[in-house]
Amino acid sequence: MNTVTAAPKGWIVRALDLVERLGNKLPDPAVLFLLLMVATWAVSWVLSGVSFEALDPRTGQPIAVKNLLAGASLTGFMAAMVNTFVTFPPLGVVLVAMLGLGVAEHTGFISAALRAALTVTPRMLLTPALVGVGIFSHVAVDAGYVLVIPLGAVIFYAAGRHPLAGIAAAFAGVSGGFSATLFVPSSLDPMLSGLTQAAAHLTDPAVVVNPLNNYFFTTASSFLIMAVGWFLTDRVIEPRLRGVPVDGDPAQMPRLDPLTAEEKRGLRWSVLAMAVLGGLFLATVLPGGSPWRAPEGTPLLEGQSDLLVAQAPLMQSIVPLIFIFFLVPGVVYGVVSGSVKNHRDVVQGMAKAMSGMGYYVVMAFFCAQFIYAFGQSNLGALLAIEGANGLRALGLPLGVTLVGIILLTSSVNLLIGSASAKWALIGAVMVPMLMELGVSPDLTQAAYRVGDSSSNIITPLLPYFPLIVVFCQKYVKSAGIGTLVALMLPYTVTLLVVWTAFLMGFWALDIPLGVGASFDYAPPAR
Numbered sequence: 001m002n003t004v005t006a007a008p009k010g011w012i013v014r015a016l017d018l019v020e021r022l023g024n025k026l027p028d029p030a031v032l033f034l035l036l037m038v039a040t041w042a043v044s045w046v047l048s049g050v051s052f053e054a055l056d057p058r059t060g061q062p063i064a065v066k067n068l069l070a071g072a073s074l075t076g077f078m079a080a081m082v083n084t085f086v087t088f089p090p091l092g093v094v095l096v097a098m099l100g101l102g103v104a105e106h107t108g109f110i111s112a113a114l115r116a117a118l119t120v121t122p123r124m125l126l127t128p129a130l131v132g133v134g135i136f137s138h139v140a141v142d143a144g145y146v147l148v149i150p151l152g153a154v155i156f157y158a159a160g161r162h163p164l165a166g167i168a169a170a171f172a173g174v175s176g177g178f179s180a181t182l183f184v185p186s187s188l189d190p191m192l193s194g195l196t197q198a199a200a201h202l203t204d205p206a207v208v209v210n211p212l213n214n215y216f217f218t219t220a221s222s223f224l225i226m227a228v229g230w231f232l233t234d235r236v237i238e239p240r241l242r243g244v245p246v247d248g249d250p251a252q253m254p255r256l257d258p259l260t261a262e263e264k265r266g267l268r269w270s271v272l273a274m275a276v277l278g279g280l281f282l283a284t285v286l287p288g289g290s291p292w293r294a295p296e297g298t299p300l301l302e303g304q305s306d307l308l309v310a311q312a313p314l315m316q317s318i319v320p321l322i323f324i325f326f327l328v329p330g331v332v333y334g335v336v337s338g339s340v341k342n343h344r345d346v347v348q349g350m351a352k353a354m355s356g357m358g359y360y361v362v363m364a365f366f367c368a369q370f371i372y373a374f375g376q377s378n379l380g381a382l383l384a385i386e387g388a389n390g391l392r393a394l395g396l397p398l399g400v401t402l403v404g405i406i407l408l409t410s411s412v413n414l415l416i417g418s419a420s421a422k423w424a425l426i427g428a429v430m431v432p433m434l435m436e437l438g439v440s441p442d443l444t445q446a447a448y449r450v451g452d453s454s455s456n457i458i459t460p461l462l463p464y465f466p467l468i469v470v471f472c473q474k475y476v477k478s479a480g481i482g483t484l485v486a487l488m489l490p491y492t493v494t495l496l497v498v499w500t501a502f503l504m505g506f507w508a509l510d511i512p513l514g515v516g517a518s519f520d521y522a523p524p525a526r
Helices: 011-024 029-047 071-086 089-107 109-118 123-140 148-158 163-176 188-200 215-243 261-285 318-337 343-356 358-377 379-394 398-412 419-436 441-454 465-473 481-509
Strands: none
Touching (some): 011 215, 011 481, 029 358, 029 379, 089 318, 089 358, 109 148, 109 318, 123 163, 123 215, 148 163, 163 441, 163 465, 163 481, 188 419, 188 441, 318 343, 343 358, 358 379, 358 465, 379 419, 398 481, 419 441, 441 481
């Protein structure tokens, strides 16, 4: 890709450049996580003797910081170190999926398929389509991080656009729009509604929270996020990247030349292989007694299929299915096109993919240890509860309080990655408080979801954040934490403003948030 002389930079671009420079001056991500872990140990030692009045909603007792430098804590940390690493959720997801993707990329299947698709896809619609696919990927839990985001870079590069812009657009959809649902509910809906109902019962045990209580709002939000992602990617992010050279390994880049006869033949056979796989898969999924379905007695959403709940083997097999659905057509393409001569070529593709993940594995080790230590210390819980109590003590007007919940959530999100863990802490304070003020749990939960999603994309403590940095470095060798934060900061700021206004619009116009949802709560007569 040719470097284009950049136009004079506006203040926004200069500010983002400053964020990038400062961020990239931070230590290597692996060392950064190590330093954060040491800092967590030190702070836990200092605060372990302090008595806090705030109650931990998980235990009902005053919250206490655990001293991680105590002998029992240190030995427990050492004993758990290996298990903490190997059970780190993103690690297995990334490595297994990349085995199949590695073969498909090594044989040339992904490159050929994308070049063929780009011949029929309008260039101007690439961005909203990519953001929309990222939002839809929530149905497959975390698969979007390892599938949609790297393919976003490949699609943009193959279309002659900057690959980092493709990563930004896909990341905005997958993670920035994490609480959005493109028609199909995600596993987050019943998880959050269950915590909301538990918090509401602290005030009124008769309250019932529907798992689809935010469904209309989150579905409408999908189109808002697609519009925001489209505008920012094309008008802010990509123009800023025009002066950033793509200096990654040329052998790793998708070719832009037309398909050869061998490639066309290989693509036809590989697509046929995918169709056969899909047909066999549907034949085993659709029957009523399919073993892919959730066990009998599993709680379901209203109208939800027993294939789409977390307990269903289908939902637990998403990553292995990605592995197979890329491995088989990748091998077929390679054999037919001639890029695969024998089984050793297939194994080489897997090994090549794993060798590219070496840096990520190192970062994942230190990231896993830090997250474990931070969770054990109770520091995140302390910040969340004290923040919620502080917001309650301010006694602000309702609209301002809802905005405060959004800002509090987005701030705490920089330290606690789990959406359910944050809501278990914040919701236990905010839901009962706002119920006393006449605000329904449904509206409070919707405010939380806006804040939770908006800042996902700028926190290095997101478990998948190091992986996205690795994807960036494949195309721009100098990319680091600052590069990715500067890329995603415009999305975070814009989503916080626009999505908050969108929620306030729902409230002002009395547009239903979801099934069985309301804006107001009437306390029972006492």
